[in-house]
Amino acid sequence: MADPERTDPAHTDPRRIDVHQHVIPPDRGRAIAARAAAVRWPAPAWDEQSAIAMMDRRSIATGVLSYAAPLAGPHDVGGARVVARSVNEYTAELVKNRPDRFGHFAVLPLPDVDGALAEAAHALDELHADGVMVLSNAHGRYLGDPAFEPLWAELDARSAVVLVHPTAPPGTPVPEVPPPLADFPYDTTRAALHMTVRGVPRRYPRIKVILPHAGGFLPYAVHRFALAAHLPGGASADDPGGTPEDFVTDLRRFYFDTAFSTGPASLPSLLAFAAPEHILYGSDFPMLPEDWSTGFDTALDEYPHWEPGRLHAVNRGNAELLVPRLAHAIRPSRRAGPTAHGG
Template sequence: MLNLRCEPTGHQGGACGCALPRRGLIRGALAAGAAAMLPVPAPAQAPSPAAAIPRRRRIDVHHHLTPPAYRDAALRRMDLVPVQRDWTPERTIADMDAAGIDVAMLSVTTPGLGMAEGEERRRLARACNEYAAELMQRYPGRFGSFAALPLPDVEGSLAEAAYALDVLKADGVLLFTSYEGKWLGDSLFHPLYEELNRRQAVAATHPTSAPCCTNLQMPLYPDPLIEFGTDTTRTIGSLLFSGTAKRFPDIRFIFSHAGGTAPFLIERFEFQARIPASGAQLAGGVRPALGRFLYDTAQAANPVAMGGLLKVVPASQVVLGTDFPYRTSAEQVQGLAGLGLDEETIRRIESGNAEALIPRLRA
């Protein structure tokens, strides 16, 4: 494993002189740390009879791919988590079949496109999106796509969103929770949001680690263990209390991992809303504002996380996510089945809510 830890104090003038740009290195370190610390999912296989998965239509909105161009660009700079580096369409299909997943919405994940700069970042986004579109054609009915964007390059992202949505027929776009210390409520992103709002587009989000909280001296656990849920919550708060969510109400945001820590911080959010300047940015209060977003079940299909989420938002706002290849789809589906929810609620979470969000997915 490459040592991707950056020590800016060791560079002249405090600037990072590593071969990998600092913002790309930060995200690369996440991947390397996760590789060292997280268990590797078992290969996809049919569940045993004792753990048989009931046959229902399922749509997975949080399912990752590694396009060849993305893999090659990353490996020139860093190591990737083995399950990310060795991803293939065949492994994804096998995992989906083992869990009874009918459709997976594909997206890139960390380290994202921050490893590249300028025109290279734009070209990498295009290559990722064209590869996802190719898979949608090669496996009819099995895949959708949330397009990669070269943010924080807003101009390039506007062009790529138009190409991906209009030409490649992507189902939405993928945003990371923060970019170089700016969260999604920042006005930097408003020109992109104007267009996404006009289109009533789906904007799936994926967490990363903020610059403040990367390369912490905590070797026994990687950043994603704590920081991914935290950065999801930061960006939700940013969208709410900046007024951005209120200003662009027709963007259909999906937040990963049951909204991070937001359900557990509901009292703090509501207390903040009592401050007139904060409360004025919300559409109808904290809970109605949170209830306009959607939340996936990836790595949250357990009684604690889902119990908290479903006390804050209705089941109509929850969609199935698996986080493959970092977790198997079967264990996430089985976790959801073990929550004791009624059959209609399970059906809505596993497919109905996604079909309402993206009508082309209706069986």
């Protein structure tokens, strides 16, 4: 019997919504190139036209942009605030001019909680960002840190979408292995576990947290991690009655994107673990070179065990539920002015 998702046009809308796509403002190109060199990764290049051309080639209707790098040094609070504001205003202008093609997860300058609160309010209220982005650790401080509670409370009150983007963990990287290959998904896993052990997802259930790259190693090892509920000072710290099953339930509150993570072992693990409505398409452009990533698109589309409707949900439907604006994004009939890029 033919798969209705592959034959019925009502189930084959090819225009993906990409929740994991990056922006590199012109004045940040050198910093991003230096960052890539530091982690032994190809230097990414970005501009508005090349991003749209990439999306057209890969049937992506809209890419939700985020800035995926530390904003400043660990002690430069003022510098991080300035860069966050500059990046967010640049990205907001892109979205203003092309709301059909771009969305915006505004970067927050953690571990500066006061600065993050101020930037979240500015981005969500004034710039109309679709959500916010934080790194998996903020100069070594993980996201369950009690100091970050005011930020989680504010984002919960707003029912905000939060992308937790990986960064290098503290310490020495694995020798001869570029950190984005092993250490970044490891740090995503660490961040999610720390948040869950500290009870953040349970206390703030209205926050929708996206974990890139299928959540690192969570789907594969979730039942191993759930044993944290048995440990003194673990998940039971905030809920003395917590069980491993409760811990798994809390981990399933997260959303997961597919960037770099649709291989024949990783995709079945993700589908077996995540809530069906919590899986989202991601490209990781331009941090993941396009000639590397198209194979992951093909693996997603050609996975042989999709249930009816689920591929469409991953490619688009789940993102429409998460960020309803994206379901109705249309191009303005007249451009409001020159793009943020200057064109």
